[in-house]
Amino acid sequence: MPEAKSKSAISIRDLQSFDDLKQAEAVEREVWGLSDLDTTPLTLAVAMQQTGSIWLGAFDGDKLAGFAFAFLGLERAQFIVHSHMLAVREPYRNLDLGYKLKLAQRERVLAMRANDSCIREITWTFDPLQSRNAHLNFSKLGVVSESHKADFYGPETSSVLHRNRTDRLWVKWPIASRRVQDRLQGKSNRAEVLDALSTVTPLIQFNGDGRPTRTDLSDALRRQRIAIEIPSDIAQVESKDPALALEWRLQTRWAFTESLQAGFFVAEFCRTVRGQQGPGVYLLEKGAIEEYVPELNRKPNSPR
Numbered sequence: 001m002p003e004a005k006s007k008s009a010i011s012i013r014d015l016q017s018f019d020d021l022k023q024a025e026a027v028e029r030e031v032w033g034l035s036d037l038d039t040t041p042l043t044l045a046v047a048m049q050q051t052g053s054i055w056l057g058a059f060d061g062d063k064l065a066g067f068a069f070a071f072l073g074l075e076r077a078q079f080i081v082h083s084h085m086l087a088v089r090e091p092y093r094n095l096d097l098g099y100k101l102k103l104a105q106r107e108r109v110l111a112m113r114a115n116d117s118c119i120r121e122i123t124w125t126f127d128p129l130q131s132r133n134a135h136l137n138f139s140k141l142g143v144v145s146e147s148h149k150a151d152f153y154g155p156e157t158s159s160v161l162h163r164n165r166t167d168r169l170w171v172k173w174p175i176a177s178r179r180v181q182d183r184l185q186g187k188s189n190r191a192e193v194l195d196a197l198s199t200v201t202p203l204i205q206f207n208g209d210g211r212p213t214r215t216d217l218s219d220a221l222r223r224q225r226i227a228i229e230i231p232s233d234i235a236q237v238e239s240k241d242p243a244l245a246l247e248w249r250l251q252t253r254w255a256f257t258e259s260l261q262a263g264f265f266v267a268e269f270c271r272t273v274r275g276q277q278g279p280g281v282y283l284l285e286k287g288a289i290e291e292y293v294p295e296l297n298r299k300p301n302s303p304r
């Protein structure tokens with residue numbers, strides 16, 4: 001029997017019981033296809049839930065359709081919340097559930113207090129070749145990034161989503177910033193971003209046969225903006241042509257590494273440029289990220 005897929009029937013709430021956490025474990029196994037060793041142990045989930053971690057679920061009746069898990073962390077001597085997992089089961093995708101789970105996570109963090117101080121930043125990582133995640137993170141939520149991590153979880157794990165190396169962009173979500181508030185109010189800046197992109201030759205560009213092509217690095221680094229293109233559906237490339245998927249991985253790794261080291265940060269992502277199935281493109285800006293998002297407010301002398 002097909003599963004229910006009605007947006008209005010789904011509610012977001014904290015995971016409370018042992019059974020809720022067991023359902024999260026099942027969703028984790030289903031979405032990532034993990035081995036036993038790589039799946040979050042239930043004992044750890046229970047302990048983390050009891051010590052202030054945030055476990056949120058999207059429920060269709062009493063059945064879990066997706067969840068988000070985040071824990072308290074320290075980054076450059078400042079408290080942050082790090083979101084480790086966000087997963088929505090396949091039949092429930094593209095119904096805004098991922099977005100709603102992130103909104104609920106933001107609400108929980110805005111309400112947190114630790115020694116009278118508040119937490120204003122949520123971090124997480126995602127695979128920069130995943131156009132869907134890039135769109136959710138940059139366009140819908142308003143994250144920014146100044147860090148790319150090659151093989152973050154090692155060359156591969158048991159996950160079906162980690163077969164093409166495990167590079168990640170480390171993103172920051174400044175949850176109380178004007179940028180994020182605007183994004184959550186649905187203020188789109190797609191026209192501006194497309195405008196900015198129209199003046200830039202991408203450092204990694206789709207060529208006619210779907211392969212990534214490099215353009216001149218020193219020329220790109222002299223400019224104020226850099227663009228990096230990615231396929232609109234890397235999963236399809238991975239299943240049809242793993243060697244081509246790896247080429248995309250290595251070329252984008254090179255482009256992010258070189259540009260971030262040279263003082264750029266990732267400001268935006270625009271999906272499906274050049275037609276419905278066209279590539280997506282990251283827009284990187286030169287300069288300090290806190291000039292772009294003043295609320296990030298880095299401490300003086302702290303490293304990037």
Ligand SMILES: CC(C)(COP(=O)(O)OP(=O)(O)OC[C@H]1O[C@@H](n2cnc3c(N)ncnc32)[C@H](O)[C@@H]1OP(=O)(O)O)[C@@H](O)C(=O)NCCC(=O)NCCS
Nearest residue numbers: 086087088093094095096097098099131132135136232271
């Ligand atoms: C990432 C994930 C949580 C998103 O869940 P979701 O409920 O489908 O997300 P939403 O519906 O809120 O948003 C998806 C957006 O991506 C868009 N999208 C779908 N496919 C896309 C693609 N190939 N390129 C660009 N955007 C795409 C959707 O149209 C939607 O945007 P819109 O609302 O502006 O139309 C889900 O796909 C998932 O579980 N993926 C596997 C695990 C994972 O990658 N987790 C996150 C990293 S840890």
